[in-house]
Amino acid sequence: MSTNFDGPIAGVLGGMGPLAGAAFATRLTMLTDAAVDQEHIPAVLWNDPRVPDRTQARLHGGADPLPWMQNGIARLEQAGAKIIAIPCNTAHLWYDELVASAHVPVLHIIESVADDLDRRGLAPGPIGLMGTPATLKLGLYQKHLEARGYQTLVPTEQEIADFCVPAIELVKANRVAEAFEPAAACIARLQARGARAVALGCTELPLAVPHDRRAALGIPLTDSIDALALAVIDWFRAQSASGKAAA
Template structure:
């Protein structure tokens, strides 16, 4: 019998579930990045994807710091909708939402590709080695230590904005980006905050809120800008990648 080349996945065919809406622009941006990093030459070579974008999920920073509504029930419901739609793994393109992953993972029954863990692994593999990374993120992410735990394991020290910079530059810029504002009014405050972290010794800057890459460009800072959404997209595609096998 003549041999033929066919494609077979490593295990069951994966369907990516994107738990989004936090915010909608970041979700759309993540899907675009997912498409851009997929090694595909045709439509049919892209992975099947289900997107649940729910902008009614309560504010994650308010929940963590100001006794706002707990977003966990919304995240569980969204995960269940993705599972019912056929998703076999879940990606959450929102940094602060990862504070609630332990509370939803036991209810989901699907693997969640952990964005912050993937960023820590990515930085640990960079050469020259990154020993200090600057973090620009929501106040909820910075104050609850979401990145610190993972980076401690990777041997990376975090540099973060002081309280004034966080309150007057970083958070206003993030809120403006969520509202659809683009341009110098958002780019300049983020760039100033990033430069201060570089002055503190940061060898890379983490755009630790998925809206930040919409306002801060790699060209505006003198060190690498790490986009967690892009890192997550690559990690997800790596898990769904198919490899050619020869059939006899």
């Protein structure tokens, strides 16, 4: 076997929250078409839960998470990462600053979700959005999806408070099974308003709505964890193909 230690390695800026970061690493492995260990994607996970709360920072003047995220990217680059994936949607409110401080490409989770919607052939049509208050109120998804031709349906402020926030907080508190009911209630409300699909636009939400319970909800769900993992897989395949071509 080759001892090329400098091949393509994915860096995962996790910890926001820590279970979502760990779940992303698991889904990256599970979604990779591999028969043996050596066909999987080399990856480094920086799962630092000390990053200050992103919603508190953006909406309520809380501590700035940017230096913590920049530190994580620097650590991943030191470990050999050639690309950065950030399995936290709200963190992408600082995407431009993170790209400016990074020395390797940084994937965009919302663009990955839009790619997943395209892959499923769901355009044109209204897409329901779920996420943190900052992600939804500051239009992070809306501007990206609408630029790609999608209409967006956002929960009301009361629905965000009653359904999105509890589902996310329960996952962060390791009470994952309890998170399904509020998440499913929000999905049902968005579907009743005409959504053709719902984007789980916080990386806690795919954990609140496990894969084995999704079919019963009767609506396609695009999962920001899986969408980002598929973007990493696409990147790795492209890197591997270019490496073979160069050889």
